[in-house]
Amino acid sequence: MRSMKLTMAQALIKFLNNQYIEVDGEKSPLFKGIFTIFGHGNVLGIGQALEEDPGYLEVYQGRNEQGMAHAAMAFAKQKHQKQLIACTSSVGPGSANMVTAAATASANNIPLLLLPGDIFASRQPDPVLQQIEQTYDSSITTNDVFRPVSKYWDRITRPEQLMSAMLQAMRVLTNPKETGAVTIALPQDVQSEAYDYPASFFKKRIHRFSRNTPLIEEVKDAVALVKGKKKPLIICGGGVRYSEAAQVLSEFAETFNIPIAETQAGKSALSSTHFLNVGGIGVTGNACANQLAKQADLIIGVGTRFTDFTTSSKQLFQEESVEFLTINISEFHAGKLDATKLVADAKVGIQELTSNLKEIGYQSTYTDEISTLKKEWENELERLYNVNYQTEAFKPEVSGHLDEALPEYVEALDSCLTQTTVIGKVNDLIDEDAIIVGAAGSLPGDLQRMWVARKPNTYHMEYGYSCMGYEVSGALGVKMAEPEKEVYAMVGDGSYLMLHSELITSIQENKKINVLLFDNAGFGCINNLQMGHGMGSFGTEFRKRNQDNRLNGELMSIDFARSASGYGVVTYTVKTLEELEAALEDAKKQTVSTLIDIKVLPKTMTDGYDAWWHVGVAEVSKKESTKQAYKRKELDLQKARKY
Numbered sequence: 001m002r003s004m005k006l007t008m009a010q011a012l013i014k015f016l017n018n019q020y021i022e023v024d025g026e027k028s029p030l031f032k033g034i035f036t037i038f039g040h041g042n043v044l045g046i047g048q049a050l051e052e053d054p055g056y057l058e059v060y061q062g063r064n065e066q067g068m069a070h071a072a073m074a075f076a077k078q079k080h081q082k083q084l085i086a087c088t089s090s091v092g093p094g095s096a097n098m099v100t101a102a103a104t105a106s107a108n109n110i111p112l113l114l115l116p117g118d119i120f121a122s123r124q125p126d127p128v129l130q131q132i133e134q135t136y137d138s139s140i141t142t143n144d145v146f147r148p149v150s151k152y153w154d155r156i157t158r159p160e161q162l163m164s165a166m167l168q169a170m171r172v173l174t175n176p177k178e179t180g181a182v183t184i185a186l187p188q189d190v191q192s193e194a195y196d197y198p199a200s201f202f203k204k205r206i207h208r209f210s211r212n213t214p215l216i217e218e219v220k221d222a223v224a225l226v227k228g229k230k231k232p233l234i235i236c237g238g239g240v241r242y243s244e245a246a247q248v249l250s251e252f253a254e255t256f257n258i259p260i261a262e263t264q265a266g267k268s269a270l271s272s273t274h275f276l277n278v279g280g281i282g283v284t285g286n287a288c289a290n291q292l293a294k295q296a297d298l299i300i301g302v303g304t305r306f307t308d309f310t311t312s313s314k315q316l317f318q319e320e321s322v323e324f325l326t327i328n329i330s331e332f333h334a335g336k337l338d339a340t341k342l343v344a345d346a347k348v349g350i351q352e353l354t355s356n357l358k359e360i361g362y363q364s365t366y367t368d369e370i371s372t373l374k375k376e377w378e379n380e381l382e383r384l385y386n387v388n389y390q391t392e393a394f395k396p397e398v399s400g401h402l403d404e405a406l407p408e409y410v411e412a413l414d415s416c417l418t419q420t421t422v423i424g425k426v427n428d429l430i431d432e433d434a435i436i437v438g439a440a441g442s443l444p445g446d447l448q449r450m451w452v453a454r455k456p457n458t459y460h461m462e463y464g465y466s467c468m469g470y471e472v473s474g475a476l477g478v479k480m481a482e483p484e485k486e487v488y489a490m491v492g493d494g495s496y497l498m499l500h501s502e503l504i505t506s507i508q509e510n511k512k513i514n515v516l517l518f519d520n521a522g523f524g525c526i527n528n529l530q531m532g533h534g535m536g537s538f539g540t541e542f543r544k545r546n547q548d549n550r551l552n553g554e555l556m557s558i559d560f561a562r563s564a565s566g567y568g569v570v571t572y573t574v575k576t577l578e579e580l581e582a583a584l585e586d587a588k589k590q591t592v593s594t595l596i597d598i599k600v601l602p603k604t605m606t607d608g609y610d611a612w613w614h615v616g617v618a619e620v621s622k623k624e625s626t627k628q629a630y631k632r633k634e635l636d637l638q639k640a641r642k643y
């Protein structure tokens with residue numbers, strides 16, 4: 001048997017270089033590159049291997065391990081899981097920094113290969129720098145923290161273990177129904193140990209996404225269910241995008257006259273302007289989709305995990321006879337809401353259902369309900385685009401919370417821009433094929449409701465984990481995936497402050513991204529949440545500590561543009577719509593990353609549209625408003641499905 005004497009790290013890099021993916025008959029390398037932040041836990045192992053022979057892998061330098069891993073995840077998400085970037089960190093804090101990104105990838109079912117350094121397998125120098133040392137278990141290290149947030153986890157304590165571990169890693173990374181973070185912990189000493197690896201381990205491996213077909217019996221059950229239903233509603237989830245099933249889904253909807261609502265992950269599979277696309281559904285949904293959902297007698301969930309935001313904590317679907325049909329590659333997700341299930345790839349599942357429903361001549365009974373509700377929503381959008389603080393009729397979208405404090409905000413931010421008008425303007429002015437990236441705060445709600453995505457795959461929202469700090473890192477990953485398009489990170493001031501380190505990496509890599517920073521001087525959506533449930537404003541506005549030792553002093557005003565310009569980013573500060581227009585136009589002409597610091601008033605984001613969200617409310621409180629909120633919650637809960 002032919003063999004090659006390599007260190008474990010060299011073998012790992014060689015193995016990664018031999019993984020290929022076949023899509024539509026075309027074979028290409030699965031791994032584009034590897035993000036690195038070197039420390040003693042990986043520099044002399046993986047670092048040495050990459051210096052000596054990286055193969056075709058591009059080597060990137062991250063700034064923050066979470067940031068670089070979020071960029072890698074965003075890259076895979078934008079590529080519909082067909083190409084990946086691996087990430088390697090040092091031991092201890094370097095690896096711990098990637099835990100949040102692992103969780104983000106696993107929650108969203110996005111493949112992400114993480115290669116953190118680990119403590120010595122030999123234990124000779126214990127405790128090595130950054131080793132925690134648990135007295136009850138000498139084998140525990142920081143990397144055990146990845147277990148609950150990974151879809152596959154392994155530690156290579158002998159160099160030959162690499163072979164079986166990497167085959168398992170590839171199984172999970174290339175299986176859409178199981179995928180997420182894969183963590184392979186690499187002890188510092190073992191990375192550098194040599195072994196005679198059989199040459200067969202490095203053979204070219206071609207991975208394919210199999211399109212699982214549904215069982216005939218499941219198709220029959222599905223047809224029998226749909227047959228008796230008059231007003232079905234499709235929910236288009238992320239699975240539609242990953243399966244490239246948008247075209248067959250629109251044909252399905254058009255053939256049987258069924259409206260399509262979108263989740264955050266599914267949005268932009270179909271153009272927002274498609275006559276049957278009724279837009280975002282659920283807690284962050286719009287009035288049209290949510291009205292249709294309340295009246296529907298059948299919900300057809302395609303490639304969706306049915307999170308609480310989509311189902312409005314299982315309270316949205318109010319029609320007495322409502323039932324659920326799911327098309328999902330994962331049996332786990334397909335079984336939710338006690339649905340009749342087609343366990344299948346989205347594209348194949350829809351195709352099967354289409355031909356079978358055609359045979360029985362199925363048609364929904366919708367007449368003009370869809371177009372009427374869609375028109376009403378378009379009118380509401382028009383209103384949102386034009387909310388003006390400087391009119392007598394002005395009332396913030398989220399009113400009754402900080403109404404009296406708004407003039408103070410106008411002064412501190414030196415702006416009276418409203419968030420909804422800014423979103424409308426941005427939607428109008430950026431290229432149709434530009435990609436927007438978001439994750440947390442009030443923007444995901446506004447964007448799911450308001451954003452008109454005219455071109456496919458132009459809406460990139462991480463809302464499975466809604467992880468603050470994803471936005472800027474994610475924008476870098478998206479730009480690496482689609483370098484020819486303009487990419488815009490839509491980010492709140494809170495998220496930006498939490499993590500934007502990869503903005504520097506975007507400059508280093510000549511990957512221009514545009515940061516649209518919505519500065520409302522606070523954790524706005526959480527302030528809405530607390531005040532909407534009977535609390536006061538507590539710890540969510542960005543105010544200085546006061547004489548009474550509370551955080552209720554002067555509002556903080558931060559010059560984000562000035563700070564980012566020090567990085568080499570082209571920056572703009574925007575306080576009027578005219579300035580916004582000029583900044584957006586100028587940013588398009590730039591070749592380096594840009595940041596537009598947009599000062600917007602709090603409470604001017606959109607509010608909910610007939611959808612409840614189940615959140616914890618204090619059962620006992622001295623405050624009457626909290627007692628009332630608790631009562632409301634109990635009443636709402638009664639209207640929700642039990643499981």
Ligand SMILES: Cc1ncc(C[n+]2csc(CCOP(=O)(O)OP(=O)(O)O)c2C)c(N)n1
Pocket residue numbers: 440441442443465466467468469491492493494495496518520522523524525526
């Ligand atoms: C890593 C992380 N920590 C905490 C949260 C909880 N959280 C969600 S939104 C939010 C505030 C966001 O503030 P900002 O980015 O300014 O957006 P705004 O709501 O003001 O638009 C917080 C703290 C989160 N989603 N992610």
Ligand SMILES: O=C1C[C@@H](O)[C@H](O)[C@@H](O)C1=O
Pocket residue numbers: 439440441442444445466467525526
């Ligand atoms: O707690 C949260 C509330 C949501 O409104 C927000 O979008 C999300 O980021 C979050 O974590």
Ligand SMILES: [Mg+2]
Pocket residue numbers: 492493494518519520521522523524
């Ligand atoms: Mg904010």
